[in-house]
Amino acid sequence: MRALAALLVAVFVVAGGGAAWLVDAGAAPVAPSAVDGGRDAGSASTPTPGVAPDRPDPTPTVGPAPSHGRPAAGDGRSSDDAGVGSPEGTGGDVDGPAADNGAPSTGRNDDRRGNGGIGSPTDVTEGVDGADGADAGAGADPVDALGWEAGYRYDDVLDVDGRDGLSPAELDAVVARTMARIEHLRGLEFEEPVTVEVVSREQHLREGFGNASGSGGDEPPATDHLNEQVWEALFVVGEDANVDDEFATLYGSNVLGYYAPAEKRLVLITEDPERAVVDPHTLAHELTHALQDQHFDLAASAASVRTQDTQLARNGLIEGEANYLAERYMAECAAGWDCLDRPRNRGSSNDDVNLPMLFVVYQPYSDGPTYVDALVDAGGWDAVDAAHATLPASTEQVIYPGVDETPGVVPVPETARDGWTRVGDPAGDTVGEASIYVMFWNAARTTGADVVDTRAFVIPDGVAGLDVYNYSAPVSDGWANDRLVAYGRSGDGADAGGTGADGADGNGSDRTGAVGAYVWVTEWDSHADAREFYDGYRALLVGHGAEQVSLNTWVVPSGPYADAFRVTLDGTRVVVVNAPAVEDLDDVYSPVRAAATAGSDGRTGVGP
Known part of the structure; x- marks a missing residue:
């Protein structure tokens, strides 16, 4: 079976009902009218993927001076933000707080404890070694403390307005603060910097994913034949089509970004790489994959699953955790964190996408967050760590x-x-x-x-x-x-x-x-x-x-x-x-x- 596993550490858009939709927890991938037998559910506007400039090292060297833990002003969050729970997609103008004058709103540094669920902002690092360092205020050690990255703390306020794009220095700061926030929410430290780069969609279409899967290259013809028979047996790809071509269409013009475990690189895709327009949800999602890779070796876990079902089950954990944390991230934005606005336009889509193939691929994104939520409820993040060691055995x-x-x-x-x-x-x-x-x-x-x-x-x-x-x-x-x-x-x-x-x-x-x-x-x-x-x-x-x-x-x-x-x-x-x-x-x-x-x-x- 061709490896679905590593290619799915990605978010992408697809066409449905004449509109573009994000395939991550931020929205449903297609309109309900496209999937439920033709019921008219209307249309929704959808925001744009996060992007980052092409650069070798995300560690900020020059950037906006952070304000550590300033009290929050009004969060400015649009009330019609649908989020993951809305099958219509994200209909709001913004998903993060913004002041009326367009400047980023201030953050909040109050210690909220307890597990309030995905929709309830909370400090989930209580009891995790090193977590208290991030909550100790601006005087905490920015080198070793959880919730700090490259001098930026998880609740910092940045003097940036990303709606027209970010400069390289501003992007450095946003990446570092997002890494600190993922640490704070997950209770795990980034062990090394994450290489973040931006490519144009044209470049992505030319180059594809490179060696993102870690598979080492093209599959032999015998494996291709097996793969063709699997998708034909599902009545998804017939004898007049080709599985590789269908996946190329699905991933080529619709991908927003991906993390490549074999190359340790995070790639974000935009129509105009000269100015980075960052979606905070997408960036948080992909940085979660980088954190997973540093602690749990995503390439090794991908290599350990050899069937379509076990690959999708493994992705239920990997993508489920990334979407779960990204949703917690956005809940904190709604509660007062200083966050970038989510862009309205999510880029290109392709009406030729194979819809049933998409929904096979999408199952880990949909069911995975509830699977991870159940693990957290039952045993905290230790239970999620254990699941990385013993992957789910089936979808x-x-x-x-x-x-x-x-x-x-x-x-x-x-x-x-x-x-x-x-x-x-x-x-x-x-x-x-x-x-x-x-x-x-x-x-x-x-x-x-x-x-x-x-x-x-x-x-x-x-x-x-x-x-x-x-x-x-x-x-x-x-x-x-x-x-x-x-x-x-x-x-x-x-x-x-x-x-x-x-x-x-x-x-x-x-x-x-x-x-x-x-x-x-x-x-x-x-x-x-x-x-x-x-x-x-x-x-x-x-x-x-x-x-x-x-x-x-x-x-x-x-x-x-x-x-x-x-x-x-x-x-x-x-x-x-x-x-x-x-x-x-x-x-x-x-x-x-x-x-x-x-x-x-x-x-x-x-x-x-």
């Missing part, structure tokens, strides 16, 4: 905080013949509950299949201001595990033959040039759960134009998902076999041969 655990079920073993015995062989990792991939939900949601949205209630996807006011979307439905609840194994047969598709589909790239061939097939074994908590998925999947096939040709066999005759499908239910297991033609199904996978294979549990998956 199920992130969707339902407190669920600690370990995914069971799902065997996929090798039974292929007649030139079919496994491609990519022989163990295959795990799709997971979140991706399965999006598969059904997208089918309901685009084909009218009666599999999920699309109106239930948007959470009206979020969950405690954190969770924007609901990735839970009966058709995907009860997931216990799954395994998808890809198969290939050399050729351009012309030799697939048989009764079945004429896909856009030839009979079952994908864009890697190989004829594709897959076996997808799903395991469920109960027979009732398995039946729910089984019935829903067959309805999904009908929605895509499938015709039933025998008890368990269906054919989609044309279009990007034109293939043959065999769908069987046996106890708590549902097996989907996909191939270019009906005659290929048994050559790719035979349940009878599988039952006789050493290590099999004997279930044949013959039928309901």
Whole structure:
């Protein structure tokens, strides 16, 4: 599975309902009308990403003199700021306090203690070694104290107005103060400076993410083939498209910024890099990733997860913590911290973005903050530290905080013949509950299949201001595990033959040039759960134009998902076999041969 994990330490905008939307906790990624079956939710204006000038070292050497802990004036916060809890996005003019004359408002230095939740500003560093140094006033040691960075303290007031952009010296000061604030909120010290640079969108489109994933370069063709089959199995990227191209569209013109663990660099993207217009939420989000990397090694954690589901689950912790802290940051801005205004315009977006792919990618941003909130409630930041050491095992655990079920073993015995062989990792991939939900949601949205209630996807006011979307439905609840194994047969598709589909790239061939097939074994908590998925999947096939040709066999005759499908239910297991033609199904996978294979549990998956 191509690494989703490290590429997702980013925030980006996408197009929805004709407007641009931020994919971080500051807003929902698309308008509800684009995701809930067409309900008209109106439009919203959305602010601009934070950006920073291209510079090698964020440590301020010259900048505005801070005022340590001056008493707060009125916070000037716009009352129509929607924040993370609003599925319409951020509709306010500003998200941070500003005086009527446009000058930044003053900060506050009162020690508020206790855990007031994400919407309640609080000093969450109580009891953390070194935290008291930051609260001791301007005389505290600015070198070693928590809540100080490069001579700037977390509650400093800066004599800057960022609405027209920041000079390099002003940007230095803003970065240092933001780092101090993240330290103060998280109770962890930045161990080294963070390299922050700004690039133009044109430069980003030319260069991409570089080695942001730490993966070392392009994936081999076999891995590409497996990846194509996974996204095809979800009915997200068909045989007429390419997964790499879809991700390039998603990330290329829509990214606001990212942190690259392999390079230890934070990149913010703007249309005009000559003048840095900084969104405080975006900067706080990305600096949280830098802090995580210094303490928990994001590249190592990304390398430790090898399936789509575990990558998304890991991202639920990484992105959830970043959004959780960024929301705490903005709550403090509302309560009196001196903060930059959030810009109104968030830059470019792309109407060609693959919406279901986006919502698979977005699940950690939506469910992750509530997952982290539950950890903090249960055990404070120590519980979050422990989660970095033992990552969540599945998206199920992130969707339902407190669920600690370990995914069971799902065997996929090798039974292929007649030139079919496994491609990519022989163990295959795990799709997971979140991706399965999006598969059904997208089918309901685009084909009218009666599999999920699309109106239930948007959470009206979020969950405690954190969770924007609901990735839970009966058709995907009860997931216990799954395994998808890809198969290939050399050729351009012309030799697939048989009764079945004429896909856009030839009979079952994908864009890697190989004829594709897959076996997808799903395991469920109960027979009732398995039946729910089984019935829903067959309805999904009908929605895509499938015709039933025998008890368990269906054919989609044309279009990007034109293939043959065999769908069987046996106890708590549902097996989907996909191939270019009906005659290929048994050559790719035979349940009878599988039952006789050493290590099999004997279930044949013959039928309901």
